[in-house]
Amino acid sequence: QVQLVESGGGLVQPGGSLRLSCAASRSISSIFRMGWYRQAPGKQRELVASITSGGNTYYIDYVKGRFTISRDNAKNTVVLQMNSLKPEDTAVYYCNADHPPLYNSWGQGTQVTVSS
Numbered sequence: 092q093v094q095l096v097e098s099g100g101g102l103v104q105p106g107g108s109l110r111l112s113c114a115a116s117r118s119i120s121s122i123f124r125m126g127w128y129r130q131a132p133g134k135q136r137e138l139v140a141s142i143t144s145g146g147n148t149y150y151i152d153y154v155k156g157r158f159t160i161s162r163d164n165a166k167n168t169v170v171l172q173m174n175s176l177k178p179e180d181t182a183v184y185y186c187n188a189d190h191p192p193l194y195n196s197w198g199q200g201t202q203v204t205v206s207s
Contacts, residue, residue: 092194093117095186100201103176107205111171113186113198120144120164124189127160127171129182129203136185140171153179176205 094116103109111127119125126141140160141149148160159172169186186198 093119093122093188093196095188095196095198097184097186097198097201100184100203102204102206104207105177105205107176108172108174109176109203111173111184111186111201111203113169113171115167115169115188117167118164119162119167119169119188122188122190125160125162125169126187126189127169128185128187129180130185130200131182134182139184141187142169173203176203178205181205 096114097111099109099111122144124141124143127139128136129139130136139151139154140158142160142162150158157175162169181204183200183202185200188196
């Protein structure tokens with residue numbers, strides 16, 4: 092297992108930027124996939140972006156061109172850079188570490204609110 096702690100959420104105006112960080116309790120270099128999910132009120136949790144140990148990335152269509160996911164194995168950190176934020180991006184954002192079949196770990200989440 093790995094413990095994950097998210098930071099960087101907050102209130103931002105439409106068009107603004109936020110940088111979310113996910114700090115892991117141990118090395119992430121061998122973890123198959125690190126991802127960021129989000130859950131808005133009344134909606135299901137959805138995958139926003141992910142990055143594999145090999146560096147392959149995935150983005151949900153809605154955030155392509157606006158969000159960038161990266162992983163720093165030396166710092167055991169995964170970052171989600173979010174630009175051109177929209178009110179529809181408002182949600183609790185969760186970090187995830189997926190290493191099947193051994194474990195699938197979640198952080199506690201960080202609130203992102205996009206509002207004027």
